[in-house]
Amino acid sequence: MDSPFDVLHLDPDADDEAVKQAYRRRVKEAHPDHGGSKAEFQRVRAAYEAIKAGETLPESWPEPEVEQATEPEDQDPLVEYLDYEVLADNGWELTDEDLFEKAAAANLDGEDYGQFRVEERDTLLEAAEEHGFTWPFSCRGGACANCAVAVVEGDLSLPVSHVLPSEMTDRGIRLSCVGEPITDDLKVVYNVKHLPALDELRLPPGPYEWASDD
Ligand code: FES
Numbered sequence: 001m002d003s004p005f006d007v008l009h010l011d012p013d014a015d016d017e018a019v020k021q022a023y024r025r026r027v028k029e030a031h032p033d034h035g036g037s038k039a040e041f042q043r044v045r046a047a048y049e050a051i052k053a054g055e056t057l058p059e060s061w062p063e064p065e066v067e068q069a070t071e072p073e074d075q076d077p078l079v080e081y082l083d084y085e086v087l088a089d090n091g092w093e094l095t096d097e098d099l100f101e102k103a104a105a106a107n108l109d110g111e112d113y114g115q116f117r118v119e120e121r122d123t124l125l126e127a128a129e130e131h132g133f134t135w136p137f138s139c140r141g142g143a144c145a146n147c148a149v150a151v152v153e154g155d156l157s158l159p160v161s162h163v164l165p166s167e168m169t170d171r172g173i174r175l176s177c178v179g180e181p182i183t184d185d186l187k188v189v190y191n192v193k194h195l196p197a198l199d200e201l202r203l204p205p206g207p208y209e210w211a212s213d214d
Contacts, residue, residue: 003056004046004047004048004050004051004055004056005047005051005056007026007043007044007046007047008022008023008026008044008047008048008051009022009026010022012056019048019051019052023044023047023048024126024140026044027041027044027045027048027129028137028140029044030043030044031134031137032134038134041129041134042132045129045130045132048130049130076117076118076119076120077117077118077154077181077183077184077185077186078115078116078117078184078185078186079115079116079117079118079124079127079181079185079186079187079188080100080113080114080115080185080186080187080188081113081114081115081116081128081187081188081189081190082099082100082103082108082112082113082187082188082189082190083111083112083113083189083190083191084150084189084190084191084192084194084195085112085191086103086106086108086112086113087099087189090102090106094150094152094189094192099152099189100152100153100187111133116128116131118180118181121180122180123176123177123178123179123180124149124156124174124176124179124180124181124188125137125140125147125176125177125179128176128190135147135176135190135191136190136191136193137176137177138202139177140177140178141177141178142159142161142162142163142175142177142178143162143163144163144201144202145163145164145175145193145198145199145201145202146193146202147175147176147177147193148164148168148173148174148175148176148192148193148195148198149173149174149175149176149179149188149189149190149191149192150171150172150173150174150188150189150192150195151172151173151174151186151187151188152172152187152188152189153185153186153187154181154182154183154184154185154186154187155174155181155182155183155186156174156175156176156179156180156181156182156186156188157178157179157180157181157182158174158175158178158179159178162175162178163175163201164201165197167197168197168198173192173195173198174188176188176190
């Protein structure tokens with residue numbers, strides 16, 4: 001069985017920064033949108049969590065069948081999330097005032113609706129991945145709209161340099177790959193990349209990755 005360091009393609013004496021950089025690189029490679037698979041994605045995430053927890057021997061980190069997120073701090077921002085595809089399936093609108101109440105009552109799968117906390121200095125996308133979710137992305141740097149979310153309540157930071165037009169940011173559209181919570185509670189609809197004004201800003205995951213790796 002590989003050790004967590006093997007899974008992240010790291011030497012066992014790698015420092016914290018090297019571990020984080022390797023995790024970001026490997027989680028991209030393993031993402032189903034980028035030619036990986038959900039199982040590989042979960043394995044990379046589990047390896048990262050094991051290293052953070054100091055469980056670095058192969059036998060000390062049996063791969064989890066269900067998601068085991070790190071214990072959140074109660075004071076960390078709490079995100080309630082909903083998949084945009086659920087809106088289409090149910091005839092709901094982003095502007096519905098009771099959108100999240102309807103979602104809470106709909107007995108949705110945990111991939112589609114739920115809550116998680118975002119640890120300090122994590123972006124929303126990183127936090128989603130650390131909780132085992134495969135939210136869409138491409139560049140991870142603010143240059144496309146693949147990772148866009150609609151913020152219904154609360155807010156996410158938005159760097160000065162990003163691709164979104166002001167009419168989208170005015171409507172609460174943010175980029176999960178670079179956005180960190182700036183309120184204690186948020187409600188976000190993720191997977192909004194197919195909204196009309198965002199569709200043309202999207203990048204195909206594979207070719208963009210290959211081009212940016214050149
Ligand atoms: S993945 Fe491209 S802006 Fe977030």
